[in-house]
Amino acid sequence: MASPPHTSKTLKLERYNSYLRRLHSTKVLNASSKLIFRVTLLIALVLILFFTLNYPPLSDKNPNHAHLHHHNFLSAALFTSSAGGDAWEKQVRHSSTPKKPNGLSVLVTGAAGFVGSHCSIALKKRGDGVLGLDNFNSYYDPSLKRARQKLLLKNQVFIVEGDLNDASLLTKLFDVVPFTHILHLAAQAGVRYAMQNPQSYVSSNIAGFVNLLEVAKAANPQPAIVWASSSSVYGLNTQVPFSELDRTDQPASLYAATKKAGEEIAHTYNHIYGLSLTGLRFFTVYGPWGRPDMAYFFFTKDILQGKPIDVYQTQDKKQVARDFTYIDDVVKGCLGALDTAEKSTGSGGKKKGPAQLRVYNLGNTSPVPVGNLVSILEGLLRTKARKHVIKMPRNGDVPYTHANVTLANRDFGYKPTTDLATGLRKFVKWYVDYYGIQTRVKKDSDINSEHPEESP
Numbered sequence: 001m002a003s004p005p006h007t008s009k010t011l012k013l014e015r016y017n018s019y020l021r022r023l024h025s026t027k028v029l030n031a032s033s034k035l036i037f038r039v040t041l042l043i044a045l046v047l048i049l050f051f052t053l054n055y056p057p058l059s060d061k062n063p064n065h066a067h068l069h070h071h072n073f074l075s076a077a078l079f080t081s082s083a084g085g086d087a088w089e090k091q092v093r094h095s096s097t098p099k100k101p102n103g104l105s106v107l108v109t110g111a112a113g114f115v116g117s118h119c120s121i122a123l124k125k126r127g128d129g130v131l132g133l134d135n136f137n138s139y140y141d142p143s144l145k146r147a148r149q150k151l152l153l154k155n156q157v158f159i160v161e162g163d164l165n166d167a168s169l170l171t172k173l174f175d176v177v178p179f180t181h182i183l184h185l186a187a188q189a190g191v192r193y194a195m196q197n198p199q200s201y202v203s204s205n206i207a208g209f210v211n212l213l214e215v216a217k218a219a220n221p222q223p224a225i226v227w228a229s230s231s232s233v234y235g236l237n238t239q240v241p242f243s244e245l246d247r248t249d250q251p252a253s254l255y256a257a258t259k260k261a262g263e264e265i266a267h268t269y270n271h272i273y274g275l276s277l278t279g280l281r282f283f284t285v286y287g288p289w290g291r292p293d294m295a296y297f298f299f300t301k302d303i304l305q306g307k308p309i310d311v312y313q314t315q316d317k318k319q320v321a322r323d324f325t326y327i328d329d330v331v332k333g334c335l336g337a338l339d340t341a342e343k344s345t346g347s348g349g350k351k352k353g354p355a356q357l358r359v360y361n362l363g364n365t366s367p368v369p370v371g372n373l374v375s376i377l378e379g380l381l382r383t384k385a386r387k388h389v390i391k392m393p394r395n396g397d398v399p400y401t402h403a404n405v406t407l408a409n410r411d412f413g414y415k416p417t418t419d420l421a422t423g424l425r426k427f428v429k430w431y432v433d434y435y436g437i438q439t440r441v442k443k444d445s446d447i448n449s450e451h452p453e454e455s456p
């Protein structure tokens with residue numbers, strides 16, 4: 001595409017002028033208004049072309065994926081402008097139609113996110129239909145979300161770009177596809193960011209969730225819903241390991257409070273409308289295609305760049321520990337929860353009978369002190385970290401998490417199998433690959449590759 005040269009405009013004008021001179025004076029008025037109209041049209045076209053060619057790209061810190069901008073713009077233009085069009089509907093249907101008999105048809109919210117992208121591909125690979133929804137917000141580098149989207153497209157999973165709060169878009173999706181399940185993973189994540197932008201938590205985790213439930217309850221048939229709560233709901237709970245029956249009324253962050261609110265809201269929609277609802281309390285999920293705002297991720301980045309890292313200690317100088325859970329284990333848990341979810345019982349927005357309401361921990365059951373996490377990374381990266389040990393600021397983090405997963409094991413055979421060293425090895429391999437880093441990092445051959453993986 002090129003903008004028309006200015007000469008064409010002048011030529012056109014000249015032609016019009018000589019044309020006008022030949023006209024009777026009575027016609028002059030009519031013709032000149034036509035001229036004004038056409039010139040305006042021409043200017044508008046030139047302006048549109050100008051803005052199209054100069055469309056500002058999203059920020060991108062990753063030169064390896066610069067080509068994605070182009071893809072972004074094209075897909076955004078194609079898919080947003082034609083949302084509701086024939087081609088769009090065809091793509092939505094194709095993506096969400098299961099390939100195996102009795103396969104699920106799942107709407108995955110937050111599909112361009114870390115957990116959402118992994119789950120979407122896992123579902124698609126076993127023959128279920130999957131449609132993604134994501135707003136591609138810039139809480140962390142959106143180019144990573146776009147790269148995951150690209151990977152999903154390769155796996156025939158289409159992501160609709162839109163917000164949880166867009167009721168007409170969600171209704172439209174349910175008009176086009178009779179989803180059997182929703183895997184609701186879209187949320188404003190992160191504990192510390194809640195102090196900077198509290199409203200984003202209210203908007204996505206509370207208002208957005210309610211909007212989704214409103215659409216789901218009105219849908220025919222009503223889908224069964226599996227959604228991500230968080231281990232953070234245990235807050236200041238000191239009983240370990242954390243079990244589903246422990247108290248969760250002492251959140252330490254607004255993030256935790258919105259997740260706890262989600263659990264209560266789930267109770268309400270189950271009670272009033274017969275929606276089948278399962279909340280999964282994830283414990284610090286990590287792995288390839290992970291989240292740049294999480295410690296294992298930015299420690300890797302900072303260690304490689306020779307920057308100091310802050311390692312937290314509790315107020316009484318104990319090590320902070322986390323029940324780090326590898327992404328593949330979490331994916332298995334999500335699929336297990338979907339497979340054992342009973343149907344919702346309501347129809348036409350009315351409850352017809354009692355429906356399933358569940359909450360499960362999905363953790364690794366072996367907390368690791370953050371100091372050990374750093375040592376493992378130092379080994380994998382063959383670089384000594386510049387550790388800066390400080391007291392954990394009171395900004396929402398809890399000192400310790402440890403999951404009791406007896407319930408998930410009993411109900412869908414959940415059993416985590418990846419220890420932190422094994423999982424981090426896979427993460428680091430992905431990290432250096434994705435960011436194209438040349439370092440003293442252990443060679444591919446010794447880092448990993450017994451199971452070369454294609455999934456994100």
Ligand SMILES: NC(=O)c1ccc[n+]([C@@H]2O[C@H](COP(=O)([O-])OP(=O)(O)OC[C@H]3O[C@@H](n4cnc5c(N)ncnc54)[C@H](O)[C@@H]3O)[C@@H](O)[C@H]2O)c1
Nearest residue numbers: 110112113114115135136137163164186187228282284285
């Ligand atoms: N990763 C973890 O350790 C962890 C732990 C506990 C709970 N969780 C929960 O699991 C879920 C998935 O987490 P993740 O690590 O994949 O996070 P993520 O940020 O990578 O994924 C969330 C995705 O949702 C999208 N999104 C956010 N708000 C949206 C909105 N209003 N409308 C549409 N899309 C929106 C984001 O763009 C993002 O791609 C979240 O609900 C999170 O709170 C994660």
Ligand SMILES: *[C@@H]1O[C@H](CO)[C@@H](O)[C@H](O)[C@H]1NC(C)=O
Nearest residue numbers: 240241243244404405406407
């Ligand atoms: C784990 O939770 C189950 C109930 O889900 C409980 O019976 C068991 O005692 C708990 N285990 C520990 C070690 O607390």
